[in-house]
Amino acid sequence: MKRKLSDTDWSPTSFTSLPLDPRLLQAIATLNYSTPTPVQQSVIPPALEGKDILARAKTGSGKTAAYLLPILHRILTSQQDVNNANSNDGEGGSGGSAAATEALILVPTRELADQVYKVIEQYTTFCGKQITAVNIARNISDSIQQSLLLSHPKIVISTPSRAAIHFNTETLSLESLKYLVIDEADLILSYGHENDMQVLSGALPKGIQTFLMSATLTDDVEGLQKLFCRHPFVYKPDAKEEDGADGAEVVKQFYISTGEDTKFLLLYVIFKLKLIKGKSIIFVADVDRCYRLRLFLEQFGIRACVLNSELPVNSRLHIVQEFNKNVYEIIIATDENEIMGDEEEEEEDDDDEVEEGQAAGEDGDTTMEGMESEGNPPPKKKKKSKRKSSTHRKRDTEYGVSRGVDFQNVTCVLNFDLPVTSKSYMHRIGRTARAGNSGMALSFYVPKPLYGKHRPTSVASSVKDEKVLERIKKQQAKLGRELKPYNFDMKQLEAFRYRMDDALRAVTKVAVQNARMKELRAELVASEKLKRHFEENPEDLRHLRHDREIKVVRVQQHMKRVPEYLLGKGKAAGMGLNKGGSVPFKVGSSRKTARGKGKQKGKKVGKRKDPLKSFGKGRKK
């Protein structure tokens, strides 16, 4: 349910009461932001006064506007001042201030750079050409980047590594810089940007205004604060602001204890019967797993896109963009980089000896070996080396989807594979319940005795599931939140098992590798097209779908529909029951299909009670 941010329970302050440039207010009004979020309310006034800002606020709380609006306002105001001075000097008022880059916005990933650029475009819709911005983290040639920078855009958005490269080659001048933003400050160092941050800190002019924006306050953030901030205004939300407007949890969290192959069964049933309504992000442990799931779902006629660090950046950006336009309902994503950044830290924190999982028959695919990066190697390396996947290819270390990316209107984050740290969990579930919406997180976990019992579907990271789940529960309890068990009636699920087995058998390791290669090739072609056309007219690229059938496995048409006898009276009834808590799953629209089939056979099914309806029954409120 969408909760309007204008509800008075957040705060009565409206945007118009903030002393922002009317052109910005106009843009905000067209975006239907009527009320500033708590972080915006608190941070914008001191930022307008020129104070440094250190803001910690949960994911999806509107931090981007909290730093962008004051910066845009101040740039517009200073231009106005220069124009006025020029016209008083008789030089006319159209020239504006001398062309120079005034704001540098540093983000850890290319996904975020693209997102921030788009938000600037939205906020400056009514500013004409007064504010120019360039995203140099994009995958465009160095010469084009140089020419863009030589036009001295007012704002440069970049990852630290790209900014350092252009600073070193003197295409990026920081001499006139007035504003520095470090977005996702808690994460930026774990992407291997430490040296670049040092380089940039030495090059900044004195007295610039700095914004450190972060979802958590970590040692890394403190380090950055010392390096970049002078007595910042510090924003930390209170407990009520952390939760929803009414203090209620905005993300309902559930977990299911499951065997390795049963995860696939659950996935099939959940999506085939549309038990989750709306858009979902399914997180998996590694790239191969993305394709395994996609091929598996394809068997049942369920379309999904994959998103991982191996895909070309333009394809990734396009996928997120299209997902936000509701073109796709399901994304299967990895968050390899985030996991790697956090893993050791958490293991050290908690002194627990975590056994290395090696599920036979599966290639560990979360290795850092062989990674090539535009940035420096991440400072924290994994101690243990893992076997290289045969499909291991160049990865982009500046990839990231579980942090910061604004996936819009996501109903459910489904941790098909549990992340290996509680931090990763936090970031993953932050992809739902954004901007005042509610959402749910559903996590599958494999209890230790079931680990390694079904080799074809086993994944190494699951060996830690029990421990990680405990950490997650502890972490959420500290925040006053609870993960509830979600108990499917497994007996009812069993009726679907043989279909799942059929589908799993078809999705062999070779099929997964083929799909991965085929998809990569297709996306490289798509990415080239995107590269040429993206900026000119992205609307033209609608036809470039990323969820088309990969067709490396022969799909048996009968698998695409659910036979009625599986949904017969009483069969499905218990499936959605959960004694442990309220169940946000909703029954989907499979009714039509069932009716259609009945008609073909000449049966009178029109008045028959829809068995799927019973899924919702028995829910504990």
Ligand SMILES: Nc1ncnc2c1ncn2[C@@H]1O[C@H](COP(=O)(O)OP(=O)(O)OP(=O)(O)O)[C@@H](O)[C@H]1O
């Ligand atoms: N005042 C507002 N009213 C309504 N929607 C808003 C408001 N401010 C921001 N939003 C929307 O909320 C969503 C989340 O904002 P944003 O991406 O800035 O969050 P964030 O705090 O930076 O999250 P993360 O830490 O995950 O990056 C965006 O879609 C944005 O357009």
